[in-house]
Amino acid sequence: MTEPLDAVDERILALLGADARMTNAALAAQLGVAPSTAHSRMRSLVDRGVVTGFHAAADQTALGRGLQAVIGVTLRPGARHESIRAFTHHARRLPEVLQVFFVGGSDDFLVHIAVADSSAVRRFVVERMSAHASVASTRTSIIFEYHRNGLAADFD
Template sequence: MDRFRHSIPTKDVRPRELDSTDEKIIAILARDGRTTNADLAAALDVAPSTAHARTRSLVDRGILTGFHASVDYQRLGRGLQAMIGVVLRPGARHDSIVAFADEVRRLPQVLQLFFVGGADDFLVHIAVENASEVREFVVNHLSTQQSVATTRTSIVFEYHRNAVAAPFR
């Protein structure tokens, strides 16, 4: 009777290990997300169809989550960047964390928002025109929020991008 049993395929949710080709694709696209499939195939010494299939597999498996542009904020008149550490007040922490993140990440000055462990609850990465705008951002958008206990601002002198981090889920 075994021959009449229907086999139901199971979905293996374990991530397939990356091989050297996958690792090369990730490295190339992390450096330049606009690399063409033809250039990717040439760098890997594989057929374009293979490069495309391998890249598609990395996307489907959730390893590659997007392709990003690197922006020169200096040329946009926002050449001063700062990292602002934010500590929230104790209390209704979950609600405060969610409300803070929802409000701050929508501000046009914010490049990145990190929810972190350690001395700070959040790190807010901003790009503005000058020091007055850093002060204005902290005073008008952070210090005025009831949930914010303290802020600590560090000016970014230089920034080196090695790769783009995955989005928070």
């Protein structure tokens, strides 16, 4: 089990969540500790697997992909393990896909995409999702607005 986080650890995570490019000196100043302390605390969070990476957030609109959607995907019954693996491999390598969630409930997967427009959503669902051999059905929800509080590490 991972060592519990204290108030300094939680503050480091909050500061880096707001600005992952923050320098060690700026982190130390915000924490009110010596730079060597900030560095060792940060190193400890990485070594313990609490901090798993530093990420750049891209503006999808600036990339020409201003429309986002979540597609609920239900797989066909039978050979579930193989279908799950095949679909996961397929979905994760598609350039439109931002995130893939394997979930419990009425859907087997939620696939978060970013594309140029509604025609691209339709093409993606018809050609990339529904055409996959293991897909039984899809449900598409257009995202109007969202807020991300943080990033989760991969489950793999």
